Every structure is written in structure tokens, then in C-alpha cells.
Amino acid sequence: MNTQELIITWATPVFFLLIGIELLVAKLRGRDAYASSDAINSIGLGVISQLVAVFTKLLSIGIYAWCVQHFALLRLPVHSAPVWVGALLGYDLCYYWLHRMGHEVNILWAAHVVHHQSERYNLSTALRQTGSGALLGWIFYLPLAILGVPVEVFVVVALIDLLYQFWVHTEQIGRLGWFDRVFCSPSNHRAHHAVNDRYLDRNYGGILILWDRLFGSFVEEDGTDPPVYGTRSPLRSWNPLWANAEVYWRTAQDAWHAQRWRDKLLVWIKPPGWRPADVAARFPKPAFAMPGERYDPPIAVPLKFYVLLQFALLLGMATQFLGMAGSAALPVLLLYAAYQLAGLCVLGAMMEGRRWAWWVEGLRVLATAVLPLASGHWFGIGHLDGRTASAFVLVFGASALALPWLRASSLGASQRGECMTAGP
Incomplete structure (x- = not known):
């Protein structure tokens, strides 16, 4: 077990303790925060992401290590506080662009969509992670390798960035004043997960929300327009394999049906929801409407x-x-x-x-x-x-x-x- 897997394993009981506390707080407040099927599905997808990560180390860490060895412009010391701080800031900036492109490029959305499929917003949603993100996600962190950020530093700051984002997936914490203006917070991230027109495709920051303010993608949560969670093409399934494959499959279908070779390529790199005109005409889809009921089949x-x-x-x-x-x-x-x-x-x-x-x-x-x-x-x-x-x-x-x-x-x-x- 490597350091990253060890830390995640030890952090898991803490995650479940916090989920239990959130559930208790929600019950005391009379709020419907959890549904068992949804939570099982979300946590199960997190399990699958960890299983897959064991087999994708070559992509997630191996390529990064090779690039540091062969292309690094600098040889940055591991035992240097400025290197660690700079690496964390640099990682968070790279994550911002990976996250943003995950909403603007369909093939990247096909991986990231898993995290957005839940129609509820609680700490179990934080554990809902993709199984295919490693296929292309490593590309966005290559600037750190070229700058010479050591592998040991990269692995730890990546874990810090990931663990930080756990606590922001809750409706039980309200607005936090100045904190909301600088950092990714529960309020900011609730807006990110919403399908409302006001919030769609905003607030991509992992630790800092300053990146969104700098690059024009910030939106403030509005109490008069409560976030509605999920995706604009609802999954409506508890099948974790389908959750990971859904967008890939539908995109492949559109690519197959497209008559022009150019459209067969564009359907993968255009924004999510884009379809070739001939495909949209032959296989129309209903226009998006704000969801009424959450998907939750009754279970004895x-x-x-x-x-x-x-x-x-x-x-x-x-x-x-x-x-x-x-x-x-x-x-x-x-x-x-x-x-x-x-x-x-x-x-x-x-x-x-x-x-x-x-x-x-x-x-x-x-x-x-x-x-x-x-x-x-x-x-x-x-x-x-x-x-x-x-x-x-x-x-x-x-x-x-x-x-x-x-x-x-x-x-x-x-x-x-x-x-x-x-x-x-």
C-alpha cells in the first residue's frame, strides 16, 4: 500500500464519522439530507474509483515521474517550505483548469459526470468519484512536472487538495462571510453542483475560489434561487458501471450516427450536450426541464x-x-x-x-x-x-x-x- 492509499484508508473512518454527524444534524433540523440508496451508490462509486486507481498508477503518477526526470526545467528541493506552498497553489490552479475543461469538453465530462449525478448534496456525494478520470486527467498536471515539482511533493499536495474538498459537500453549513470570497466553501460548491441556469458551469476551484474570480467563472449562491442538484441528463439508475459509462456510450452512439467524419470527432471535444445537426434531427431528445422528483425507487x-x-x-x-x-x-x-x-x-x-x-x-x-x-x-x-x-x-x-x-x-x-x- 503506497502513502496515498494508506492515508485514504485511514481517512475513511473519519469520513464516515462526519457523514454520521451530518446525518444527525440534518435529522435534528428536520431536513431530508440522505437517502440510503443514493448514499450507497455514491460511496460505491468512490470504492470503484479506488479499485481502478490501483491499476492506473502508471497514468496518474508514472507518467508524471517520467516527465520530471526527463523534462524538468528546475530541480526543486523536497525539503523546502516555499516549494510545498508553491506546489499546492500550482496544483490547485491545474485542478481548476482540469475541472473547468471537465465541464466544457465532452470527453472529459464523460469522466467527471459521475461526481455530479447524485440528486442530493451531502458528504457522501464527495466520495462519488469517477473510475475513468485518470485516462486524460494527468495531462493537466504536466506543467508541474516541467517546473520540476518532485513526485513526492506532487503526490502529497494532490491528496491535500482532494481531502480538502470533502467537507464542502454539505447543505448543513451556511454562508461563511470572508471565507466564501477566498476559498471553495460549502456555499460556493453547492452552486457548482446545481443545474439551475444561474449556477450552471461555475465555481470550479478546489481549495481557492480566487481562480474563479480571476478567470470569470464565479457565481454567488442566491437564497432566492436554491440549488437543484444532479445533471441535465439524469442518470436515474443505481448501476455503478452505467454511471461511469453513460456519457461515453451516448457520445459513441452520436458519433456512430453522424454522417460527417468531422462531426464524429467534434462530438467528443465540443461542450456536453452538443450534437451534430443530422443526429439531433433523427434522434431528438427532450428539452431540459427542472427536475420535479428525485430518483428513489421504493425499497422494503x-x-x-x-x-x-x-x-x-x-x-x-x-x-x-x-x-x-x-x-x-x-x-x-x-x-x-x-x-x-x-x-x-x-x-x-x-x-x-x-x-x-x-x-x-x-x-x-x-x-x-x-x-x-x-x-x-x-x-x-x-x-x-x-x-x-x-x-x-x-x-x-x-x-x-x-x-x-x-x-x-x-x-x-x-x-x-x-x-x-x-x-x-
């Missing part, structure tokens, strides 16, 4: 507790995955990541009410109960002792046995809801 209480339990188990496995990332063989890591991704997708499908999800989840928990006991192994663990193997059998075997009852209770709750809707 017993099923909700089941999903929360399985999600907590997958979070524990993700922590183990990060711990073994530096020593395990690549095929093992790929297989373990695929197992966790499949688990998150199935839980999302269950929250959506997909019938096939019950059978797939049954196979998943049965396999997780039986295979460790039969083989005596688990990912990253060469030999399971009897207690650990028995724990797998007990937890996941009980989960498999509970599924038929959960399905019956969920169908009953659904039918009662339909009867109430159809009643006089």
Missing part, C-alpha cells in the same frame, strides 16, 4: 438492511484489497476487483427492483460462503483458519437463506404500494 425495510449489510462487507473487502495491492499478483487483484464490482452492481440492481438481481445475488453469496471453505483460501490470504472460513459460511450462508424471505417481503410491499396507489 428488510431489503434495505440486507443491502446495507452486504455493502458494509464489500467496504471491508475494498480495504483489504488496498492493503494487498502492493504485494498480490495482478491476476488476483483483477479477479478480486471484478468480484467487488459485480457485488456493487448486483446490490444496485436490487435497489432498482430488478428481478434477475435476486438470482445473481443468490449465486454470489453462495459462492462466497462455499468456495473459501472448500479451498481454504481467500483473495490475498494464503490459508484460512477454521474460524475465518466458518465466519464466511455463517455470514454469507445466512444471507443466501434470507434471500427468499426478503424477496417475498419486497414483492408484498410492492403490491401493497400498488394497491394504495390504485385505491380511491
Whole structure:
């Protein structure tokens, strides 16, 4: 486990503690801040981003290190306070432009959109991160490499910039006076996440909001026009794979349907929402209208507790995955990541009410109960002792046995809801 993964692992309990405090404060104020399905989806997408990051270090850090070695104009010392301060400011400026281009260039938006898909705004939204951002995001930090910012410094200031942005994703903190004029704050970032005309594509700063004031992209939150969250093409799904692939897929469809080769390219680099005229004419989309209801399919209480339990188990496995990332063989890591991704997708499908999800989840928990006991192994663990193997059998075997009852209770709750809707 590298330094960045170690810090994120240790920071995770703090994140959940703060989420719990935010939830409690919202309850005491009588505010509807959280929905379990939305929070699970957001945190699950954060888990996936961390799983993917294990395999994309070459892009996120490796290319940067190579450029420092071959193209750096200066050899800046690691143990220098001005270097650290300058690197943090420089990183935040580079992040501003990456973030801004993520809203102005469609292929970059395809990655960044994941962070904006939630129709709620709370601390779990901060953990909602893309799995594909590393594909092109590294390009924007190359100026720091050319200036000679050491890799060690770059990694730490990147983490500082990322961790800072966690706390600004909340509606429970109001305006902060002078702080709002200098730094990215909850008020400033609420405006950034809104789809209202007033706020759209503004306030890109990570730590400093001064960049937005300097480059003309700042807007102040207005109490008479409360932010409405989400995207102008709502996701309306709890499938984390679709959340990451949605814009890529729709853009690829438009590129395929475009008649001119020029438009096949432009659809990727134009602003989000741009479509070739011939494609828009043949495959029209409805005009944007401010959303009325949030996407939140009903879920029976017993099923909700089941999903929360399985999600907590997958979070524990993700922590183990990060711990073994530096020593395990690549095929093992790929297989373990695929197992966790499949688990998150199935839980999302269950929250959506997909019938096939019950059978797939049954196979998943049965396999997780039986295979460790039969083989005596688990990912990253060469030999399971009897207690650990028995724990797998007990937890996941009980989960498999509970599924038929959960399905019956969920169908009953659904039918009662339909009867109430159809009643006089």
C-alpha cells in the first residue's frame, strides 16, 4: 500500500464519522439530507474509483515521474517550505483548469459526470468519484512536472487538495462571510453542483475560489434561487458501471450516427450536450426541464438492511484489497476487483427492483460462503483458519437463506404500494 492509499484508508473512518454527524444534524433540523440508496451508490462509486486507481498508477503518477526526470526545467528541493506552498497553489490552479475543461469538453465530462449525478448534496456525494478520470486527467498536471515539482511533493499536495474538498459537500453549513470570497466553501460548491441556469458551469476551484474570480467563472449562491442538484441528463439508475459509462456510450452512439467524419470527432471535444445537426434531427431528445422528483425507487425495510449489510462487507473487502495491492499478483487483484464490482452492481440492481438481481445475488453469496471453505483460501490470504472460513459460511450462508424471505417481503410491499396507489 503506497502513502496515498494508506492515508485514504485511514481517512475513511473519519469520513464516515462526519457523514454520521451530518446525518444527525440534518435529522435534528428536520431536513431530508440522505437517502440510503443514493448514499450507497455514491460511496460505491468512490470504492470503484479506488479499485481502478490501483491499476492506473502508471497514468496518474508514472507518467508524471517520467516527465520530471526527463523534462524538468528546475530541480526543486523536497525539503523546502516555499516549494510545498508553491506546489499546492500550482496544483490547485491545474485542478481548476482540469475541472473547468471537465465541464466544457465532452470527453472529459464523460469522466467527471459521475461526481455530479447524485440528486442530493451531502458528504457522501464527495466520495462519488469517477473510475475513468485518470485516462486524460494527468495531462493537466504536466506543467508541474516541467517546473520540476518532485513526485513526492506532487503526490502529497494532490491528496491535500482532494481531502480538502470533502467537507464542502454539505447543505448543513451556511454562508461563511470572508471565507466564501477566498476559498471553495460549502456555499460556493453547492452552486457548482446545481443545474439551475444561474449556477450552471461555475465555481470550479478546489481549495481557492480566487481562480474563479480571476478567470470569470464565479457565481454567488442566491437564497432566492436554491440549488437543484444532479445533471441535465439524469442518470436515474443505481448501476455503478452505467454511471461511469453513460456519457461515453451516448457520445459513441452520436458519433456512430453522424454522417460527417468531422462531426464524429467534434462530438467528443465540443461542450456536453452538443450534437451534430443530422443526429439531433433523427434522434431528438427532450428539452431540459427542472427536475420535479428525485430518483428513489421504493425499497422494503428488510431489503434495505440486507443491502446495507452486504455493502458494509464489500467496504471491508475494498480495504483489504488496498492493503494487498502492493504485494498480490495482478491476476488476483483483477479477479478480486471484478468480484467487488459485480457485488456493487448486483446490490444496485436490487435497489432498482430488478428481478434477475435476486438470482445473481443468490449465486454470489453462495459462492462466497462455499468456495473459501472448500479451498481454504481467500483473495490475498494464503490459508484460512477454521474460524475465518466458518465466519464466511455463517455470514454469507445466512444471507443466501434470507434471500427468499426478503424477496417475498419486497414483492408484498410492492403490491401493497400498488394497491394504495390504485385505491380511491
